[in-house]
Amino acid sequence: MHLPNPPVIAVIEDDAAMREALSELLEVTSLSCRAFDRAEAFLAEFAPGKFDCLITDLHLPGMSGLELQKKLNALGGGLPVIIVTSALDAMSETRSMEEGAFAYLTKPFNDKVLIGHVRAALGQGEDPSS
């Protein structure tokens, strides 16, 4: 199926190995992605409609994932945000979901689960091939 504007996934992850791993996973799933090492770098490029989904860590140098969620909510645009974190505290999850996170995954996560959420966020949830 040909999409005139292939979806672009933004990834924010400060750990270089994890950032690259996420990019590779999206690449093998034929999803385009732009990776950033911190929230500020992502915001510098952000414009409503530019990205179709955001995968972000919560613990980031500088602006945290939660603060970024609030900022994006203030900016509007309804970008689905998938949180991927190694934090295990229930408080972080509750807060992120309150800020409207699309999904909240803890590391290490199952690739099918993540890709399933990404597809769902992109409105491709019915695609069973992944």
Added chain:
Amino acid sequence: MSGRHSDRAKIRPRDGMDGEARRVAAGGDAMGRREMNDKTNTRADYPSHPTLGAEKSGDVVREAGGVSSDDKYRKLIFFMPTALWQVDSRAAGAAFAQLRAEGVKDIGAYLDAHQELVELACDTVLVTEVNREAVSLFRGGSLSDLIKPVRYLFAATPEMAKRVMISHFEGRRSYVEEAKILTFDGELRDVIFSVTYPTPPEQQEITFITITDVTDRLRTEAQLRQLQADYAHAARISTLGELATSIAHEVKQPLAAIVTNGETTLRWLEREDFNIAKVKHLAGRIVESAYHASDIVQRIRLMAVRAEPERAELDLKAVAAEAVSFVRHDFESKQIALSLDIARALPAIMGDRIQLQQVIVNLLMNSVQAIDHADAAERTIHIAIHPEADGFASFSICDSGPGIAEEDLERLFESFFTTKEGGMGIGLAICRSIVAAHGGTISASNHPAGGAEFRFVLPIAGA
């Protein structure tokens, strides 16, 4: 050692003073002699001069005067709760005089070459008197068990005999050594062995030896050290607990990368157009992250491991850098900037890497918490490492936190003193113990520019 006591007459109380005892006491060369006769000995197993050579005994009798005054001293000395020996070392003194006449200067070297002289002294230098405590210490049956050549005093520390002789030869006033003795019933005891030598014109036949049993004290000290080690271990584990969140985060990053790269690899392998270069690249990444995770686990293990303090030459810069890496995540998540001022040329220090890292991690965590708790606008920590005068190297850490209340400064390093809600007050106490064990000092102050400053100095290796 001697087993002679076993078949000797046991101490027998004896009331009054018979004629024999009076005569001996009047003989006057012996502290405690009268009491000894009064209380413990019969004439039969305690001759008046059991050990002195015949030609010397006359001098002793002549030199001792003031009988009634001496009697009082003897009585006091006999009951003194310190084990005391009176030794006639004139045999050694005579030999020394001859050696001096022969031009011997380095007595240590001479005795090394003539061990037989030490052996001779052990057999010819004589114990002339002992008190009650001395008998008790050596588990003797009677005073007379201890009246004999001094060899038995050196049974457990034979090489001490030479050192005692060297001090005597060199004309020193006294000699003190921590040593072991072997009691007549075969037990080793830890003691402080002190010798006081006569100096002319004092009576040359009177050398005093006191022996203080420190076995129990040393045992208690060892137990105390063990407790301190347990305490440090507990604190180390406790600090580890505080760092657990940070460490869990750190170790999960490479594990998550491994999982995702592995799954991505499988996805490539399932694709008809899979490319071998990509799979190789991902496999390489997996190995890299696995090593990274392993390194983190190893560092945690080293922190938790119960190890005797090691003494190795250390680069304080490297020790600090590794400690900083432990709390790197806290710096980042709490948005605290770290600045460093590290001397280019820094001599190695001697110490235990893990323990010193504990100190630095503790200080770092304190600063991070101080800044975070105060919600300060300026969020900086400055670390400086420099060589100091007098063979020390210093580590200092300044933070932009609220500083330390003046009234708390003095108590900061005390155990169980804390200003933190939920704090145990052991972190800085442990820091001080560790730094002190390394021969250094640690101090806290408020920086003139604001914030707290902690500083420790450690001796450099070979200084």
